[in-house]
Amino acid sequence: MTETPAPAGNPLDQFLCFSVYAAGLAFNRVYKPLLDPFGITYPQYLALVALSSRDGQTVSELGERLHLESNTLTPLIKRLEAAGLVTRTRDKQDERVVRLGLTSAGSDLAKTALGCVPGEVLKATGMDQAALERLNNSLAALGAALRDPAAR
């Protein structure tokens, strides 16, 4: 009774999918106040982090990293471009392709955010590094299994 604010007997609590769903909502709510000062959203933050690892990624490559497609990414990237954080340039070799990069403002923002946000999030999880890593590995495996078309 000490930590179940939800009504008793919630059948959803037995569902792994719901735990993932609810944890996702909760992460989003932890990130929001941390990212608001930077003027970016949580998915935008993920995109900036993914882009900071390598310059000149295509929209498709970014999509592979984020598990998203152009229908979601194009508007998101355009907002980051409008904010002056990301550059979009058509590939000269293949005009179908759009190459993405961080502006210096985007790079700075990513660096600054990565300097303080992850620590705050870690604190909010209340977990130690080892437990966090175990859970991360389990979830990565779960995601890979769910994405595997052979498994259904």
Added chain:
Amino acid sequence: MTETPAPAGNPLDQFLCFSVYAAGLAFNRVYKPLLDPFGITYPQYLALVALSSRDGQTVSELGERLHLESNTLTPLIKRLEAAGLVTRTRDKQDERVVRLGLTSAGSDLAKTALGCVPGEVLKATGMDQAALERLNNSLAALGAALRDPAAR
């Protein structure tokens, strides 16, 4: 190389939040083809399951279970009502409150879906019951920690 379709060196892979995010996306994509025949979405499915446990829940109570508020739930519930699956009635004692219930069609749909969908989802996870339960418990604890205002 056998199971890493994403570009190498993805810094996001080290983020627990991203594993949760990506697993959530993946679950959604597993559920979609399973729920399409019933004409409902994944959040609508969660709402129906939550409503099937008890009749006459209020919007707020449903929100506590789903970790959502009326700004998200009201439109969702109205769609379920328009689909003939849910009833909405103002409480006679307190006219501010809306009591929710399943129609017989909604109850039947929930029963039928619960009869086949969870098994398919379990198969897609590729996990056994014990591992699934452990992961579910870890994630429930993570969600509770993230929701705890004292922890940040």
Added chain:
DNA sequence: GGCGATTAAATCGTGTGCGATCTAAATAGC
């Protein structure tokens, strides 16, 4: 070299999530 098939990204419509605000009903305090 030309043309159908493929590919990358963009566009569009619908359904969530959510901060902010609004409305209406119940309660508190005088």
Added chain:
DNA sequence: GCTATTTAGATCGCACACGATTTAATCGCC
């Protein structure tokens, strides 16, 4: 009993996510 406050839902605008389609460029094959 009457007003100020609180509470439950609803509404609105914006940002994802995604199925479906479109556009434009490249590739494959003859």
